[in-house]
Amino acid sequence: MNFKFSKRVPNLDDDVVGEILKVAGDPEIISFAGGLPAPELFPVEAMHQAADKVFEKYGKDALQYTATIGNVKLRESISHRMQTNKFVHTSIDNICITTGSEQSIDLVAKMMVNEGDVILVEKPTYLCALDVFKSYGAKVVGIDMDEDGMLMDALEAKLTEYSEAKLIYTIPNFQNPTGRTMTADRRQKMVEIAEKHNVVILEDDPYGEIRYSGEVVPPIKHYDENGTVVYMNTFSKILAPGMRLGWIVADKDFIDAFVVMKQSADLHSDNLSQYIVAQYMEDNDLDKHIQSISDEYKKRATMMLKEIDEQFPKGVKHSNPEGGMFIWVEVPGNVNTMDLFYNCVKHNVAFVPGEPFYPDEVIPGTFRMNFSNMKDDQIHEGVRRMAVAINEMM
């Protein structure tokens, strides 16, 4: 059959990212392209014990349908952590469990955006968020950033230009793809600006707890007194991504509408996994587990930065992340990083070119490197191969 798809379906021939990840998936290639957490750090044994308890104590309940908003015990644990680790006072009525961050972004976009509505994002930003926003017909506008995150003057200017903007999407901690962190002052200022312009902030914080240097900065939601900020987080980076569990924290009116939208998307998130994670959090010290992840990622980041400094040609710049999983690299001149990508692949190493992270104007010579899922020898050898390929093109 010749299918007549809706205009929400992108042209599959233009799936640059799919193509990149496919090429980078070749086992011969050292890939800094993905964004996978290190599986050797997953708490398999503790999760297994939690699952045992769930099957023994709550078997039937965990296998039955549940409320769309999510498991009460899990929301209680999250509410507690939001206070202790995020300095956000909230209640379980303000928390909805989601099927991972991707669903949180998808449903918030579906809720907020009519066709042609404007969403403001960091330039560059998480590429899958861009795909979601475009699938609802949003006009996505990039805001300039520096090493301290989104520039508030630039945000204010764009909000004046696009006065009907619906949403500001931001990743304030160890941003994907740049690894940059927004300062506390800017966070506070962003809430003021958003309130003045009556626009919702969607704060995406998947990496926030994976901090291995510098000082903790409270989330933007911490400065929010009027429900302007919708905060989202996930268990993918601090526990395990396979279970597809995330959450949002928002004003009660927002949660009520979100729950209705989620009901139409998948009724509720996996109930068994919600029970298992809630049990895991009851029986284990999640902070201690996260510390072990941060310690390991610190080693890998430090090593990758050292290798980049030593091996990449002079003039190459990079971000200095204090946490998270990514380093952003800028090669001087007008290097097309798609071409650089294919040259690197010839040398059996891969990364993600900058292009797909940009909502509008592309800054050439930029790309993202992931260090969380690579061992020491792979980092050393991979950066060496990249240096050869970069030298050939500069």
Place this chain on the structure above:
Amino acid sequence: MNFKFSKRVPNLDDDVVGEILKVAGDPEIISFAGGLPAPELFPVEAMHQAADKVFEKYGKDALQYTATIGNVKLRESISHRMQTNKFVHTSIDNICITTGSEQSIDLVAKMMVNEGDVILVEKPTYLCALDVFKSYGAKVVGIDMDEDGMLMDALEAKLTEYSEAKLIYTIPNFQNPTGRTMTADRRQKMVEIAEKHNVVILEDDPYGEIRYSGEVVPPIKHYDENGTVVYMNTFSKILAPGMRLGWIVADKDFIDAFVVMKQSADLHSDNLSQYIVAQYMEDNDLDKHIQSISDEYKKRATMMLKEIDEQFPKGVKHSNPEGGMFIWVEVPGNVNTMDLFYNCVKHNVAFVPGEPFYPDEVIPGTFRMNFSNMKDDQIHEGVRRMAVAINEMM
């Protein structure tokens, strides 16, 4: 904050179904309103054993991200079952795992429907599907049905009237809400009509294997040689709904686009649950388990039908399902079943009024009763209470 939601968000004050289920959730009330499978039939022990094996053998892999299209072993098992139990020859490349049927409906609607496009459905049909279709701005048109399912003459007439229709949504087996089953002749005819009019059929088959009388009828997909039919099913009714796992079977071109849409919705379905269900299917006889569900539901359906025949006033008609979970009741005259619902609640019994199941014109005096999640004494006493309430209003 005063949120400016998109037009996709329904008016929350109009959430009739939410209101019904909330009222029906009162523990004093015998509720025939829900659509829950009987939890005492969940194979808790066998699922626990499968989970143990998964944690022991595949712990890290099951907790890591996976491919959007889903677990290979699970798709192989489904492919095999599609052939043995559904007479559909397919391959794993034509199968995508979903986060339950709700997601399958949501993504197919998102893929196929631009604002204002027409979707044809049985009158009445699954109310959550109607909500999803409306969230994408579809115009939903009802097709008349009789005891043998959707009327093909009526379908052809509507396809002539709405020549640009994008989708026919149908539940051919033990339909929700009517419990009716479409004949083999009509299924074959539906494929012919759909091909002639170049419209996709979305065949929703959650109850198909829960048959306790009559002859098995092949799915519509069995008659499809050109990729016209997108077939969807779920583990919710044959295994456990809490894990939110379903699947679609479709033409490769359709699957390719579907996978891209699913990636933007939740990256992939719960990987741990996919592993557990795949392991369960490897180690257990799912057909035997389904037989035990069917045996129990047969008892409950038979008892409810007998009680209805004996206790409801003369002139009340009902469907005679050969499987599934629902009975459709028609009260003579112009009884408003929302009023009847509130009168029944006074007598501590509940059902779902017909209104929300209708896409356009509502046939008064109709409502749905569920028998899968009720014990014998509840069925007896609940039908008695309903009979009193109906008598008061006729």
